[in-house]
Amino acid sequence: MKQSKAWMGVSLVLFVLLAGVSVYAFTKGGGEGKDVVVATVNGTDIGKNKLYDEMILNGGSRVLDNLINEELVKQEADKAGITVTDADLDAEIASFKKQFSSDEEFQMMLMQYGMTQDDLKKQMPMQVRLKKLLESKTDVTDEEIQKYYDENKEAMSTPEQVKASHILVATKEESEAILTQLKAGADFAQLAKEKSTDTGSKDKGGDLDYFPRGAMVKEFEDAAFALNVGEMSGVVQSEHGFHIIKVTDKKAAATPTLDEKKADIKETLVSQEIQELAGPWMEEIKGKSKINNTLQTS
Known part of the structure; x- marks a missing residue:
C-alpha cells in the first residue's frame, strides 16, 4: 500500500512541480530588451532569446497550459473564499511524506527531481486549493473504506523486525580480538566507529536500524533474530566478512x-x-472562462 499511495501522491504533485520547474527555467533572468548570453561555444554566443524560443517549441505550450490551470484554480478558490495558510502547506507536506516508507525514500524522490523540501512547499498551493475546492464533492463511504482495508490488510501489516548494530571486519582473528574487548566491557558503538569496515553503519556506532527477515544475508539474519534484546552474538561469518552483532530492540509482527x-x-x-x-x-471551468492562449495551435 505504501508504494501505490506514494505514486498516487506523486502523480498529484508532479503536475505542479514540473510546471514550476519549467516556468522557473523560462523566466529566470527574464525581462524585455537586450539579449543575455546564457552559453558560449568556441567563441559563439547562445542567447537567452534563442533558448526561450527553443523551450517554447519543446514543451512551452504545456507549461503555459499549466499556468492557465493554476490561475483558474486560484480564481475559483478566491471566489469561494478559500485561503492557503502556511499551516495548510505544512500539513500537505506531512501528508505527502506519510506516503513514503521512510524519510530517505522521500528525500530520494526530491533529489530525483532536483528539488528541496522548501521547493516542494512553494509548489503546493495549487494542490491545496484544488483539494479544498473538490473535497466537498467526494463521497467516500464506510463500505469503500472496509473494502480497501480488506484488500490491503496484508500490505498494511508490518512483519517481525529486529534492530541491531554490528561490527564488520575482514578476518576471523580481528573479530575474535574485538569480541574479547567487548566481553571485557568495551563500548560496542565506540569499537564499531574505530574498527568496523561497514562504511554505511560505522559512523552510527554500527546501528543498522530495524529490518525484517529477508533484508540481510541468511547467516546474519539467523544470528540476529535468534538473539534477545541486549544480547551480543559470537563471531558470525557471511559473504561480507566477520560480524559481531548486538540486538538493541525487537518489534513483533503486527496488523493494524x-x-x-x-x-x-x-x-x-x-x-x-x-x-x-x-x-x-x-474542463468545465475552462469552458466558462475567457482564455486567450497565443501558443495554442489551431
Missing part, C-alpha cells in the same frame, strides 16, 4: 485494525476521488 487505519484510508480514497474529479472539473 480498521479503526487504526480508517483515517489514512479515507484520506487515500478522497485523494483518488479528487484525481478523478479534477479533469472534468477543470
Whole structure:
C-alpha cells in the first residue's frame, strides 16, 4: 500500500512541480530588451532569446497550459473564499511524506527531481486549493473504506523486525580480538566507529536500524533474530566478512485494525476521488472562462 499511495501522491504533485520547474527555467533572468548570453561555444554566443524560443517549441505550450490551470484554480478558490495558510502547506507536506516508507525514500524522490523540501512547499498551493475546492464533492463511504482495508490488510501489516548494530571486519582473528574487548566491557558503538569496515553503519556506532527477515544475508539474519534484546552474538561469518552483532530492540509482527487505519484510508480514497474529479472539473471551468492562449495551435 505504501508504494501505490506514494505514486498516487506523486502523480498529484508532479503536475505542479514540473510546471514550476519549467516556468522557473523560462523566466529566470527574464525581462524585455537586450539579449543575455546564457552559453558560449568556441567563441559563439547562445542567447537567452534563442533558448526561450527553443523551450517554447519543446514543451512551452504545456507549461503555459499549466499556468492557465493554476490561475483558474486560484480564481475559483478566491471566489469561494478559500485561503492557503502556511499551516495548510505544512500539513500537505506531512501528508505527502506519510506516503513514503521512510524519510530517505522521500528525500530520494526530491533529489530525483532536483528539488528541496522548501521547493516542494512553494509548489503546493495549487494542490491545496484544488483539494479544498473538490473535497466537498467526494463521497467516500464506510463500505469503500472496509473494502480497501480488506484488500490491503496484508500490505498494511508490518512483519517481525529486529534492530541491531554490528561490527564488520575482514578476518576471523580481528573479530575474535574485538569480541574479547567487548566481553571485557568495551563500548560496542565506540569499537564499531574505530574498527568496523561497514562504511554505511560505522559512523552510527554500527546501528543498522530495524529490518525484517529477508533484508540481510541468511547467516546474519539467523544470528540476529535468534538473539534477545541486549544480547551480543559470537563471531558470525557471511559473504561480507566477520560480524559481531548486538540486538538493541525487537518489534513483533503486527496488523493494524480498521479503526487504526480508517483515517489514512479515507484520506487515500478522497485523494483518488479528487484525481478523478479534477479533469472534468477543470474542463468545465475552462469552458466558462475567457482564455486567450497565443501558443495554442489551431
